[in-house]
Amino acid sequence: MSDKNSTGSSRSLWQLLRSPSGKYSLGALTVTGFVVGILFWGGFNWAMELTNTETFCISCHEMQVNVYEEYRDTVHYNNRTGVRAVCSDCHVPKEWHYKMLRKIVATNELFHHFLGTVDTPEKFEAKRLELAQHVWKTMKETNSRECRNCHDYDSMDYVDQQRRAVKAHIKGFDKGETCIDCHKGIAHSLPAMYTEDVSAVTGNEH
């Protein structure tokens, strides 16, 4: 009985949506649709941006006690000019479609948060190598896209760089290397054994 009713009401809703409005003017419908559209899109974007804030990221203690604490010692947190790169500047793409994809992938992180996969510093340390390798792999694949949002090769002035940096940059770019090939562990602690055996960490022959 209730089944029949619900199919009946859904059918009538469908009919309502399909039939032209006899009551409201086309203008009113267009304007309403426009305003509601703006509100919806604005709200969606606002909520999405909220998940890009530092406050949101460190609302999970896994982030706060491990990676966030380490990052507070680095130049991306505190520096001469006061420009700060927060979590999302490096870990979330700026372009819309890449950003959406990253946000969908991030549901896996929520899943593991609720599973408690890395809920103690010890568990985190044990997983650090694997987690770091994921990030390094992504950055290598995207040619360090998130680094390049701020650090552009074409804008680099070698004259202003220190001697060691000039040498390493010219050599690296000539070999077609990308930022992350050398700049690992600049914002977070490195996994154990990184300097002992680089191939153990990067997964390639060195």
Added chain:
Amino acid sequence: MNRSEICALAAAMLLLVTVSSADDNVQSLRGDSSLDADAQTPIIKRWEPDQDVMARDFVQQPPLVPHSIDGYKIDKNSNKCLTCHSWANYRESGATKISQTHFSDRDETVLDNVAPRRYFCTQCHVPQKDTKPLVENSFEPVKAIQER
């Protein structure tokens, strides 16, 4: 007031007098500062820009670091210095390789990697800033290592 109380009071007063008169004379290498005034903030000098290998002042001196090492981490997981100065990486980076003495432990047993007692580079190797020495020093290197 009994005798011992008087003695204690006298001792306390004497101590007070001594402390208040000594207070003008206490000087550390950082200079003296009275309690009611702010200490003068020293000028924090910048690290010297990258330079060539610095001359040593005595033969056994650990070589100085001729570049800034800000943000370089040395902990049990990683050692930033070794990413350039280790035997595995020095040719690629063009850096000076660490001395073979760094592979021996305190019993002179040679290990297959940097000995733990030699792992923390900045215990001996330090970068330099162009500052005035705190105390006068007339030390001169022997002729054999003096720069011409």
